[in-house]
Amino acid sequence: MSTLPDVPPDLVPAGADRPYPATSARAGSATGTRPVAVITGASSGIGAATARRLATEGFHVVLAARRVERLDALVEEIRAGGGQATGVRADVTSPGDVAALAAAVADLDGDLTLLVNNAGGALGADPIESASVEDWQWMYEVNVIGTLRVTQALLPALDASGAGTVVVLGSTAGLIVYEGGAGYAAAKHAQTALAETLRLELSGRPVRVVEIDPGMVRTDEFAVKRFGGDEQRAAAVYAGVANPLVADDIADCVAWCATRPQHVNVDRLVVRPLAQAAQHKVHRVL
Numbered sequence: 001m002s003t004l005p006d007v008p009p010d011l012v013p014a015g016a017d018r019p020y021p022a023t024s025a026r027a028g029s030a031t032g033t034r035p036v037a038v039i040t041g042a043s044s045g046i047g048a049a050t051a052r053r054l055a056t057e058g059f060h061v062v063l064a065a066r067r068v069e070r071l072d073a074l075v076e077e078i079r080a081g082g083g084q085a086t087g088v089r090a091d092v093t094s095p096g097d098v099a100a101l102a103a104a105v106a107d108l109d110g111d112l113t114l115l116v117n118n119a120g121g122a123l124g125a126d127p128i129e130s131a132s133v134e135d136w137q138w139m140y141e142v143n144v145i146g147t148l149r150v151t152q153a154l155l156p157a158l159d160a161s162g163a164g165t166v167v168v169l170g171s172t173a174g175l176i177v178y179e180g181g182a183g184y185a186a187a188k189h190a191q192t193a194l195a196e197t198l199r200l201e202l203s204g205r206p207v208r209v210v211e212i213d214p215g216m217v218r219t220d221e222f223a224v225k226r227f228g229g230d231e232q233r234a235a236a237v238y239a240g241v242a243n244p245l246v247a248d249d250i251a252d253c254v255a256w257c258a259t260r261p262q263h264v265n266v267d268r269l270v271v272r273p274l275a276q277a278a279q280h281k282v283h284r285v286l
């Protein structure tokens, strides 16, 4: 005998007797046009891997970043593989660029069903006592205000699609702090607050909000940029770690969350390499 209480009828979602809309990608392909996914920061690392992966999942991917030559090369690569891709030069700190991104998306045939707010990064690892205010401002502008700005610009289209998803690429630094990481942690904590609040505010509307928080991911540029181009210092971050996560691992997480049936909202997915049991506990063989 079941020990579970019956679900009160008022908690049974409308339409529960018929299948929920399939994942947005599959729903779109049935009509001949592909649903559209926007990925910010698609010129390198996790964003580029996510664009490649979502193209294989059937999305028309819109790649946004500042380095247009990288976007062009990736668009060409995806198209050569049979995917649909469009590159848009957009600095997420520029209201004009973001408005132009939204206009470019509106010009496409398919419905916008997925936004991946990935543009971001860290600058510096100095203690609060001596940290650069400019570095903090950059991190807040790109990670937090960039996510806010792009989400605001694209939310009407995501809502209108009837099956939208907003992904926020946070970090485990958004859940815990560490010495020298306050500026990045503050920005990532703010992204977490944004994602959680947005999910509450969108309750009852057809847009899910997914936060993905990776731990250590070895990408080509993240740590190098953080340490102002110091390759040795960047390499030390991953020294002795057998298998840090790579960009494709996070792309896999984004694709998995985005291709669940639309009623399944993965609120938060925290993912670390096996060697990183916690922020401060990294197994290294040196």
Ligand code: NAP
Binding pocket: 040, 041, 042, 043, 044, 045, 046, 047, 064, 065, 066, 067, 068, 090, 091, 092, 093, 118, 119, 120, 121, 122, 142, 143, 169, 170, 171, 172, 213, 214, 215, 216, 217, 218, 219, 220, 221, 222, 223, 225, 247
């Ligand atoms: P990455 O390779 O440095 O990629 C950062 C991306 O953001 C680039 O494509 C960059 O493109 C873009 N970007 C930076 N400023 C921008 C701006 N103003 N406007 C538009 N795009 C901008 O780093 P990643 O490792 O792939 O990281 C991607 C995201 O994952 C970031 O949000 C990061 O905080 C997060 N994350 C990374 C790790 C990690 O260990 N790597 C762990 C957890 C979370 P352009 O320079 O061409 O504009």
